[in-house]
Amino acid sequence: MASPPSAGVDSEVGRLRSVLLHRPGPELERLTPHNHDRLLFDGIPWVGQAQDEHDAFAAALRERDVEVLYLTDLLTDTLRDDDARAAVVDTTLAGRSGRDLGDAVRGHLRALFLDAAPEDLTRLLTAGVRNDEVRVGTGATLVTSLLAPDGFLVDPLPNLLFTRDSAVWVRDRVAVTSLATEARRREAHLTDLVYRHHPRFAGTGLLHGHDREPVEGGDVLLLAPGVLAVGVGERTTAAGAERLAREAFAARVATTLLAVPIPRERATMHLDTVCTMVDVDRVVMYPHVADSLTAYAVTEHEPGSGELRVAAPEPFLVAAAKAMQIDTLHRIETGLDPVTAEREQWDDGNNTLALAPRLAVAYERNDATNACLEAAGIEVVRIAGSEIGSGRGGPRCLSCPVLRDPLVVPEG
Numbered sequence: 135m136a137s138p139p140s141a142g143v144d145s146e147v148g149r150l151r152s153v154l155l156h157r158p159g160p161e162l163e164r165l166t167p168h169n170h171d172r173l174l175f176d177g178i179p180w181v182g183q184a185q186d187e188h189d190a191f192a193a194a195l196r197e198r199d200v201e202v203l204y205l206t207d208l209l210t211d212t213l214r215d216d217d218a219r220a221a222v223v224d225t226t227l228a229g230r231s232g233r234d235l236g237d238a239v240r241g242h243l244r245a246l247f248l249d250a251a252p253e254d255l256t257r258l259l260t261a262g263v264r265n266d267e268v269r270v271g272t273g274a275t276l277v278t279s280l281l282a283p284d285g286f287l288v289d290p291l292p293n294l295l296f297t298r299d300s301a302v303w304v305r306d307r308v309a310v311t312s313l314a315t316e317a318r319r320r321e322a323h324l325t326d327l328v329y330r331h332h333p334r335f336a337g338t339g340l341l342h343g344h345d346r347e348p349v350e351g352g353d354v355l356l357l358a359p360g361v362l363a364v365g366v367g368e369r370t371t372a373a374g375a376e377r378l379a380r381e382a383f384a385a386r387v388a389t390t391l392l393a394v395p396i397p398r399e400r401a402t403m404h405l406d407t408v409c410t411m412v413d414v415d416r417v418v419m420y421p422h423v424a425d426s427l428t429a430y431a432v433t434e435h436e437p438g439s440g441e442l443r444v445a446a447p448e449p450f451l452v453a454a455a456k457a458m459q460i461d462t463l464h465r466i467e468t469g470l471d472p473v474t475a476e477r478e479q480w481d482d483g484n485n486t487l488a489l490a491p492r493l494a495v496a497y498e499r500n501d502a503t504n505a506c507l508e509a510a511g512i513e514v515v516r517i518a519g520s521e522i523g524s525g526r527g528g529p530r531c532l533s534c535p536v537l538r539d540p541l542v543v544p545e546g
């Protein structure tokens with residue numbers, strides 16, 4: 135008998151079986167008043183408390199029989215393989231940030247990385263490398279001499295916490311994304327490495343890739359099997375969504391992609407900051423955008439032709455219901471006054487993680503939104519997020535589902 139699949143996701147709400155998280159670690163200790171904006175955090179989190187909050191989140195998932203995988207564990211396992219190690223050292227030291235290093239520092243870091251034990255290399259890649267932590271030494275290179283002692287040769291990756299964004303499963307494929315901001319680009323090098331080299335994922339077909347047009351996982355919603363909604367705004371570009379459509383169609387993992395323009399603002403950096411699914415036919419949505427959100431349905435002229443057809447825009451809920459082949463995609467009426475709605479949207483009230491239809495994890499702080507969810511019959515698992523939320527992300531952002539039960543049980 136074939137063993138059950140260990141990975142694959144075809145909806146937002148199928149029973150969650152396995153999820154990839156990143157427990158916040160030393161990379162968060164690198165945030166300072168000078169660099170937090172550039173590194174996309176709104177403040178300086180209290181790291182111990184952030185870890186406790188994250189552990190409580192993981193425990194809530196495990197209590198409901200969800201397997202929790204940690205990115206750094208998978209990465210460390212992966213780095214035991216020499217080819218994987220060589221690959222990540224190359225990608226880390228190449229590109230724009232690599233060019234800033236110059237030959238001497240690059241050579242020094244290459245040796246440091248290649249000699250490090252797997253656990254240490256994981257730490258170097260995630261927490262970054264400060265000028266005063268290397269022994270090239272002031273005076274030995276122009277690059278290290280002109281950089282402040284606490285300047286970074288390799289930036290830390292505090293946003294690894296938001297595992298949602300650097301990869302997204304679409305059925306049995308995983309799309310390694312291409313993160314739009316310089317501060318996050320390297321995160322996808324690490325997910326790419328894990329999915330290519332970790333034995334658990336051997337043979338998995340990859341989509342997209344970190345060198346493609348920008349797509350971030352927070353923008354991608356699997357509305358129903360074969361139907362993707364992709365936010366296009368501050369992060370994911372139209373070209374990114376178009377590329378993903380072509381790839382998903384060619385791989386036969388989707389038949390429709392709804393491109394959904396969203397305001398290019400920090401508060402709405404991803405589609406999942408304004409809308410997430412909590413049931414097979416229900417979403418929770420930020421009221422300020424609910425009536426104005428539109429979608430352009432992208433399909434193929436003929437299946438397999440590779441020729442795209444882009445429909446005229448329609449209201450998002452209308453286009454979504456059509457593509458999902460249901461009568462109505464319902465919006466849970468939060469009925470919040472505009473100020474409460476705006477405050478709770480900012481604190482990721484609409485950013486829920488469904489564990490199954492009508493069962494979702496949400497930040498406890500968003501009292502009004504959670505009360506509306508419960509009034510609508512959604513069971514809410516409340517978690518604390520005062521510190522982990524300072525990077526502006528909620529339960530959905532903090533998690534990358536790796537395995538969910540299929541929404542529609544295949545016949546036969």
Ligand SMILES: NC(=[NH2+])NCCC[C@H](N)C(=O)O
Binds near residue numbers: 174296406526527
């Ligand atoms: N899926 C999400 N909404 N992720 C939130 C990511 C937050 C992160 N600080 C960023 O600016 O990129």
